[in-house]
Amino acid sequence: MSTTILQIDNVSRVFPGVRGGVPVRALEPTNLQVEQNDFITILGPSGCGKSTLLRIVAGLDRPTDGRVLLNGREIKGPGADRGMVFQSYTLFPWLTIAENIAYGLREKGVPKAQRQEIVASYTEKVGLRGFENHYPKQLSGGMQQRTAIARALANDPEILLLDEPFGALDNQTRGLMQELLLGIWERERKTVLFVTHDIEEAIFLASRVIVMSARPGRIKADIPVELPHPRHYTMKTTPEFSSLKAQLTEEIRVEAIQAEGVH
Amino acid sequence: MPRPLEPVSQGTRVTLGISFFVLFVAAWAFATLGGFVSRTFLADPITMLQDGWLLLTRFGFLGDIGITVWRVVGGFILAAIIAVPLGIMMGAYKSFEAFVEPFVSFARYLPASAFVPLLILWAGIGEMQKLLVIFIGSVFQIILMVAVAVGNTRRDLVEAAYTLGSSDKGVVRRVLIPANAPEIAEILRLVLGWAWTYVIVAELIGSSSGIGHMIIDSQALLATGQMIFGIIIIGIIGLISDFLFKAVNRKLFPWRLA
Numbered sequence: 381m382s383t384t385i386l387q388i389d390n391v392s393r394v395f396p397g398v399r400g401g402v403p404v405r406a407l408e409p410t411n412l413q414v415e416q417n418d419f420i421t422i423l424g425p426s427g428c429g430k431s432t433l434l435r436i437v438a439g440l441d442r443p444t445d446g447r448v449l450l451n452g453r454e455i456k457g458p459g460a461d462r463g464m465v466f467q468s469y470t471l472f473p474w475l476t477i478a479e480n481i482a483y484g485l486r487e488k489g490v491p492k493a494q495r496q497e498i499v500a501s502y503t504e505k506v507g508l509r510g511f512e513n514h515y516p517k518q519l520s521g522g523m524q525q526r527t528a529i530a531r532a533l534a535n536d537p538e539i540l541l542l543d544e545p546f547g548a549l550d551n552q553t554r555g556l557m558q559e560l561l562l563g564i565w566e567r568e569r570k571t572v573l574f575v576t577h578d579i580e581e582a583i584f585l586a587s588r589v590i591v592m593s594a595r596p597g598r599i600k601a602d603i604p605v606e607l608p609h610p611r612h613y614t615m616k617t618t619p620e621f622s623s624l625k626a627q628l629t630e631e632i633r634v635e636a637i638q639a640e641g642v643h
Numbered sequence: 644m645p646r647p648l649e650p651v652s653q654g655t656r657v658t659l660g661i662s663f664f665v666l667f668v669a670a671w672a673f674a675t676l677g678g679f680v681s682r683t684f685l686a687d688p689i690t691m692l693q694d695g696w697l698l699l700t701r702f703g704f705l706g707d708i709g710i711t712v713w714r715v716v717g718g719f720i721l722a723a724i725i726a727v728p729l730g731i732m733m734g735a736y737k738s739f740e741a742f743v744e745p746f747v748s749f750a751r752y753l754p755a756s757a758f759v760p761l762l763i764l765w766a767g768i769g770e771m772q773k774l775l776v777i778f779i780g781s782v783f784q785i786i787l788m789v790a791v792a793v794g795n796t797r798r799d800l801v802e803a804a805y806t807l808g809s810s811d812k813g814v815v816r817r818v819l820i821p822a823n824a825p826e827i828a829e830i831l832r833l834v835l836g837w838a839w840t841y842v843i844v845a846e847l848i849g850s851s852s853g854i855g856h857m858i859i860d861s862q863a864l865l866a867t868g869q870m871i872f873g874i875i876i877i878g879i880i881g882l883i884s885d886f887l888f889k890a891v892n893r894k895l896f897p898w899r900l901a
């Protein structure tokens with residue numbers, strides 16, 4: 381039996397018009413239920429409100445209407461129970477890799493010895509052994525995002541929110557990062573909400589793919605992905621994968637065309 | 644031809660830097676020793692050095708230098724202790740900014756040197772008055788510049804801190820302050836440079852010691868060599884303090900260079 385961990389209830393968002401312009405309707409009333417251990421990828425054309433939805437869940441933005449419940453409690457602001465990885469590199473440049481990963485633990489007041497243990501385990505999991513004392517600037521983009529994932533996970537959040545975390549990486553690195561993240565999810569059974577506009581990425585990672593329509597965004601399709609675990613990158617060439625990809629490509633194409641028409 | 648933004652080697656940098664000083668002194672020596680400028684108006688480099696040597700050995704000029712340095716550093720540290728926390732508060736909390744920013748912006752343009760006569764009335768001609776001139780000249784500048792730096796902190800870093808469980812205070816303490824520490828150090832370095840100009844003005848009027856006092860005394864004697872020596876000493880001290888500040892910043896904020 382699965383339990384609902386996150387419930388998005390009729391959440392909509394309208395941004396006030398800039399300098400007397402017309403208000404922007406970024407998100408139509410949206411409903412979504414996330415079960416424990418779900419890996420949900422949110423797929424949609426640029427500007428459809430994916431980031432807006434994720435930021436509302438993170439508590440960094442407020443919905444104009446509706447509400448978000450985490451384990452039955454309404455979300456009022458950001459907190460350590462929802463870990464977030466941003467598309468831009470947001471490691472703290474004045475902290476070393478190890479200190480970055482330990483940031484949330486320090487804020488929580490976890491004692492030093494325990495902190496070091498947790499940091500060591502996550503540095504290992506994301507493959508950054510030997511870089512503990514480097515500063516973010518000394519690391520490649522992929523390594524920085526791995527650190528950001530470790531930093532979010534070290535807090536042991538109820539749900540992990542990722543906003544196109546691999547968007548700025550090259551294809552090879554991106555593929556490796558997907559496998560790494562999926563490996564962690566398979567082992568630790570986290571609940572994940574992952575925004576992307578890469579169709580292959582969305583299928584490869586997901587247990588459910590949510591397709592959003594062009595602006596104003598709303599959920600257009602909710603497609604379960606029943607590919608077996610553990611998944612290996614070779615899966616991307618199987619017929620099952622290809623047929624899912626064809627289906628999603630069609631869904632997204634319609635939206636992309638519409639999005640262009642809107643602009 | 645050098646390319647734009649192309650770096651030069653450390654050796655070339657030092658050589659070029661020193662050669663400007665050499666050129667400068669050479670031009671000065673040429674103008675004075677060559678008899679193109681009257682000695683009454685401008686002493687030549689050799690006379691300047693002789694006068695300087697006399698000042699140091701016979702007239703206790705080292706004591707003047709010490710007291711001037713003390714005044715600058717004292718007034719500046721007082722200003723920094725008050726201004727840096729206020730600047731951080733102002734940058735972090737917008738309602739506080741709205742409250743004090745207009746006044747501070749106004750106060751920043753009050754010329755510190757014009758306060759000298761007033762401060763003499765209030766605080767006499769003692770040390771307090773000298774410190775206050777430096778203080779008034781520095782404090783508003785530091786507040787505003789620190790507030791701007793803190794206000795421009797990357798929003799995504801602040802948001803990341805919140806999602807990692809930081810409280811509002813935690814964000815100030817563990818993001819806003821460390822993120823801007825190098826910038827604040829840089830602001831202090833800059834304002835310390837300005838503080839030197841205020842101290843000399845404070846010492847030109849109603850003072851019985853300090854580099855500025857020596858300069859005004861020398862004017863009465865038409866001792867341009869001494870005056871120039873005093874001015875050059877200020878330049879040298881400024882150069883040294885700048886150098887120290889930079890070295891300390893490099894040590895304190897290695898991540899900046901990483």
Ligand SMILES: Nc1ncnc2c1ncn2[C@@H]1O[C@H](COP(=O)(O)OP(=O)(O)OP(=O)(O)O)[C@@H](O)[C@H]1O
Pocket residue numbers: 395396404405406424425426427428429430431432433577595
């Ligand atoms: N702070 C804001 N003020 C005004 N409008 C905004 C704001 N943030 C987002 N929007 C608008 O809301 C819409 C949705 O933005 P959002 O960033 O959620 O899109 P997205 O799906 O994440 O796009 P992308 O894939 O390009 O990141 C956009 O049209 C955008 O212009």
Ligand SMILES: [Mg+2]
Pocket residue numbers: 430431432543
């Ligand atoms: Mg986005």
